[in-house]
Amino acid sequence: MRFKLKIWRQSGPNVSGGFKEYEVDGVIPEMSFLEMLDHLNEQLVKRNEEPVAFDSDCREGICGTCGLVINGMAHGSRHECTTCELRMRQYRDGATITVEPWRARAFPIIKDLVVDRSAFDRIIQKGGFISTNAGSAPDANAILISKDVQEEAMDAAACIGCGACVAACPNASASLFVSAKIAHLGLLPQGQPERDSRALGMIQQMDAEGFGNCSNHGECEAVCPKGISILNITRMRRDYMGAARRVNPRKSGE
Amino acid sequence: MKIDTSITLDANAPSGPIDQKWDKYRSQGKLVNPANKRKYTIIVVGTGLAGGAAAASLAELGYNVLSFCIQDTPRRAHSVAAQGGINAAKNYQNDGDSVWRLFVDTVKGGDFRSREANVYRLSQLSVNIIDQCVSQGVPFAREYGGTLSNRSFGGAQVSRTFYARGQTGQQLLLGCYSALMRQTGAGRVKIFPRREMLDVVVVDGKARGITCRNLVTGEVESYAGDAVVLATGGYSTVFFLSTNAVNSNATAVWRCYKKGALFANPCFTQIHPTCVPLQGETQSKLTLMSESLRNDGRVWVPKEKGDKRPAHQIPEGERDYFLERMYPAFGNLVPRDIASRASKRMCDSGHGVGPTGYAVYLDFADAVKRLGKDVVRDRYGNLFQMYHEIMADDPYERPMQIYPAPHYTMGGLWVDYGLQSTIPGLHVLGEANFSDHGSNRLGASALMQGLADGYFVIPYAIGNYLATSEVLKTKVTTDHPAFKESVASVAAGTKKLLSIKGKKTVRDFHWRLGRVMWDDVGMSRSQDSLTRAIEQIRALRAEFWEDVNVVGGGDFNKELEFAGRVADYLELGELLATDALTRNESCGGHFREEYQYPDGEAMRDDDNFAHVAAWKFNGDGQEPSLVREPLVFEHVKPTKRSYK
Numbered sequence: 054m055r056f057k058l059k060i061w062r063q064s065g066p067n068v069s070g071g072f073k074e075y076e077v078d079g080v081i082p083e084m085s086f087l088e089m090l091d092h093l094n095e096q097l098v099k100r101n102e103e104p105v106a107f108d109s110d111c112r113e114g115i116c117g118t119c120g121l122v123i124n125g126m127a128h129g130s131r132h133e134c135t136t137c138e139l140r141m142r143q144y145r146d147g148a149t150i151t152v153e154p155w156r157a158r159a160f161p162i163i164k165d166l167v168v169d170r171s172a173f174d175r176i177i178q179k180g181g182f183i184s185t186n187a188g189s190a191p192d193a194n195a196i197l198i199s200k201d202v203q204e205e206a207m208d209a210a211a212c213i214g215c216g217a218c219v220a221a222c223p224n225a226s227a228s229l230f231v232s233a234k235i236a237h238l239g240l241l242p243q244g245q246p247e248r249d250s251r252a253l254g255m256i257q258q259m260d261a262e263g264f265g266n267c268s269n270h271g272e273c274e275a276v277c278p279k280g281i282s283i284l285n286i287t288r289m290r291r292d293y294m295g296a297a298r299r300v301n302p303r304k305s306g307e
Numbered sequence: 308m309k310i311d312t313s314i315t316l317d318a319n320a321p322s323g324p325i326d327q328k329w330d331k332y333r334s335q336g337k338l339v340n341p342a343n344k345r346k347y348t349i350i351v352v353g354t355g356l357a358g359g360a361a362a363a364s365l366a367e368l369g370y371n372v373l374s375f376c377i378q379d380t381p382r383r384a385h386s387v388a389a390q391g392g393i394n395a396a397k398n399y400q401n402d403g404d405s406v407w408r409l410f411v412d413t414v415k416g417g418d419f420r421s422r423e424a425n426v427y428r429l430s431q432l433s434v435n436i437i438d439q440c441v442s443q444g445v446p447f448a449r450e451y452g453g454t455l456s457n458r459s460f461g462g463a464q465v466s467r468t469f470y471a472r473g474q475t476g477q478q479l480l481l482g483c484y485s486a487l488m489r490q491t492g493a494g495r496v497k498i499f500p501r502r503e504m505l506d507v508v509v510v511d512g513k514a515r516g517i518t519c520r521n522l523v524t525g526e527v528e529s530y531a532g533d534a535v536v537l538a539t540g541g542y543s544t545v546f547f548l549s550t551n552a553v554n555s556n557a558t559a560v561w562r563c564y565k566k567g568a569l570f571a572n573p574c575f576t577q578i579h580p581t582c583v584p585l586q587g588e589t590q591s592k593l594t595l596m597s598e599s600l601r602n603d604g605r606v607w608v609p610k611e612k613g614d615k616r617p618a619h620q621i622p623e624g625e626r627d628y629f630l631e632r633m634y635p636a637f638g639n640l641v642p643r644d645i646a647s648r649a650s651k652r653m654c655d656s657g658h659g660v661g662p663t664g665y666a667v668y669l670d671f672a673d674a675v676k677r678l679g680k681d682v683v684r685d686r687y688g689n690l691f692q693m694y695h696e697i698m699a700d701d702p703y704e705r706p707m708q709i710y711p712a713p714h715y716t717m718g719g720l721w722v723d724y725g726l727q728s729t730i731p732g733l734h735v736l737g738e739a740n741f742s743d744h745g746s747n748r749l750g751a752s753a754l755m756q757g758l759a760d761g762y763f764v765i766p767y768a769i770g771n772y773l774a775t776s777e778v779l780k781t782k783v784t785t786d787h788p789a790f791k792e793s794v795a796s797v798a799a800g801t802k803k804l805l806s807i808k809g810k811k812t813v814r815d816f817h818w819r820l821g822r823v824m825w826d827d828v829g830m831s832r833s834q835d836s837l838t839r840a841i842e843q844i845r846a847l848r849a850e851f852w853e854d855v856n857v858v859g860g861g862d863f864n865k866e867l868e869f870a871g872r873v874a875d876y877l878e879l880g881e882l883l884a885t886d887a888l889t890r891n892e893s894c895g896g897h898f899r900e901e902y903q904y905p906d907g908e909a910m911r912d913d914d915n916f917a918h919v920a921a922w923k924f925n926g927d928g929q930e931p932s933l934v935r936e937p938l939v940f941e942h943v944k945p946t947k948r949s950y951k
Contacts (some may be wrong), residue, residue, distance in 0.1 A: 092589055097813065110383055110553060111554065113693065163523055164863045179730065182486060187360070196441075198453050207472060229502050237446070
């Protein structure tokens with residue numbers, strides 16, 4: 054197979070970038086999208102050209118490192134599939150494919166297709182946890198949790214933190230990411246004591262990082278490789294409203 | 308091969324009955340008082356289950372922690388990809404499990420090449436891990452009554468594996484990560500993502516800091532502290548294709564080896580039986596299909612050699628369910644080394660399936676019939692989906708094709724009972740150390756070991772080290788000459804790689820090294836193949852330093868990152884082969900063709916090889932020397948490991 058690629062190249066954070074066109078051939082249908090880019094990079098290196106920088110790690114859809122906007126869609130057009138899991142058999146031989154980084158003010162570009170998503174870590178620091186020190190836990194079966202609740206919590210906890218939701222949202226909102234964590238912990242009995250401070254802290258930090266607000270476009274859910282439901286945003290709002298009404302929330306994490 | 312008898316490797320495990328050793332260690336170890344803890348700085352490298360848990364737990368105690376990782380955030384360390392589960396001797400199933408049984412299973416599973424005291428402690432701590440994770444909000448699978456659920460895993464006859472769908476590693480890592488983020492928000496941990504450790508700084512014989520490369524700016528940075536904790540994972544990517552992440556590497560461990568830390572049992576590598584088979588030369592990694600699939604999947608090949616009919620056209624009577632035939636007691640749930648070798652034997656003898664003939668079937672037809680599609684989906688849905696994406700084939704309808712692939716490395720830096728390497732102050736955790744799995748790791752035990760080391764062992768071990776060493780009286784900063792030297796040597800190494808400007812790509816060398824390792828140092832090894840491999844690796848290494856082309860500059864440059872890792876693998880590969888050549892026996896994942904029983908099972912030699920083989924670096928171009936730590940089995944008598 055042979056493809057024409059239009060790839061965003063940008064040498065650093067504070068310079069302007071642009072699309073550059075490449076031809077790549079010798080692609081086989083079994084190749085993953087990232088292996089196709091590896092293949093292109095090998096050809097570039099052999100010509101002494103600088104390879105295209107992109108992030109990836111596990112290459113099996115679980116670490117959340119990779120993430121490219123392919124033909125205008127975060128992680129490409131395949132449903133519930135990360136960029137690294139995409140296979141070239143999904144593309145027509147000879148097609149032109151456009152490849153861009155995540156674009157959001159809160160995710161500044163580092164180089165080419167690599168972005169800085171450290172804002173997500175700072176949001177988690179404001180309450181995306183249950184305060185329990187190693188050694189202090191009661192027996193694991195001491196608190197019973199119904200299978201349904203556990204399954205719902207697991208659905209939300211499956212988020213891989215890739216940031217596709219932000220890239221797809223017209224407002225560059227991180228609501229799906231933040232709400233998935235708030236829902237995961239808020240559904241479980243262990244998460245109740247800090248439920249208010251969690252919602253307040255994480256949402257305030259999301260705003261401070263420059264993410265937009267949610268206006269129910271639903272693009273996030275459509276591109277999420279793990280099928281995280283937009284219903285979590287409803288849960289997040291309910292938690293936030295409740296917490297905001299209650300007085301003097303304790304400082305998160307302390 | 309030189310044997311060094313001037314060094315005595317003492318595990319320093321407390322004396323006394325095995326079930327009291329850990330209690331004794333905890334109650335007799337020296338403590339650092341709470342007010343003094345904040346005066347200490349601990350450097351933790353790696354943020355997987357071991358490193359993440361260590362960094363969070365040490366910060367909870369009040370130490371200052373500096374946490375480093377190569378990923379863009381600590382949450383992406385490769386522990387995230389572990390699928391099947393985590394073992395714990397909870398005996399919630401009332402099926403006869405106990406700390407003792409988990410201990411025995413693990414020692415036997417490791418083919419009697421692990422240290423009894425460490426394994427017993429691991430079994431004891433397994434129960435605390437589950438408690439800790441549940442309290443963090445890890446959504447383990449549950450029964451309708453609300454209690455925790457278990458599944459079975461290879462090498463055990465009880466159900467002791469806790470799981471969160473097929474994403475157990477991810478959920479445990481997110482638990483660790485949330486604890487780490489809590490401490491980061493509270494100011495007790497400072498995180499340094501996108502940093503690659505390239506040197507350990509040793510001052511007056513003690514590990515006092517690290518030098519790393521900032522992968523964004525390219526700057527060489529160094530950090531000083533009072534102790535260094537290394538949790539940087541294993542070295543399976545020496546095979547190029549493995550189930551590990553593309554950035555997983557052995558550089559941090561290797562640089563410590565070159566600074567004096569002994570490297571133990573490098574030839575103990577694990578080839579996982581159930582992975583998606585290789586499809587072409589451009590492939591970048593192999594994908595694991597969790598061992599848990601062997602709970603309900605049946606492994607088979609056609610009885611007839613070279614039978615090219617599609618699976619559904621091969622009648623039941625013409626199928627060979629070879630694991631069930633060869634190992635009736637454990638069937639499809641034999642340990643990984645046994646299952647991998649059996650699959651290889653079937654393919655080598657012409658019974659393999661798929662386009663290359665190097666695959667066997669893992670069939671769920673019986674499970675779907677017995678349990679229904681919904682139950683099967685509930686248990687393995689995400690794995691089936693993953694397989695479907697890769698192979699464009701539906702495992703609910705047709706059997707999966709699987710083949711073994713490099714997965715885990717039991718070898719690693721030598722550590723004592725307190726997880727300290729032979730460099731005082733350098734502690735090594737998780738897959739990066741060697742201590743608990745012997746020559747073969749049982750499924751669902753890697754997560755257990757990483758978290759035991761991080762949450763429960765290192766908090767005590769570090770306190771004991773800090774209180775007994777005099778590090779507080781001799782505070783060092785990065786102005787110390789040892790740091791300047793380290794920075795200069797790392798910068799020179801980078802410059803050298805960029806200056807070669809040869810004709811071949813970094814990937815080309817890694818790929819060729821991987822072929823040598825897989826063909827000659829992989830699932831089975833012989834004196835001939837190992838001797839050949841060592842020659843080939845040396846030639847490849849020489850060629851690398853003359854003809855590699857690392858394009859780009861000294862700043863953000865992934866080619867440069869990989870070049871450094873491949874350069875280290877071109878050395879580590881040789882040590883791995885040397886260790887395999889020296890160990891004239893077969894045990895666990897180490898299979899020497901010369902040492903097997905007539906039925907093809909591994910022939911161990913306890914008289915000559917019941918020891919840890921730890922290698923000491925003697926300088927570039929010099930032969931390493933071998934230091935032995937004898938292994939004593941007081942509680943589990945070594946027997947021929949049988950799963951029949």
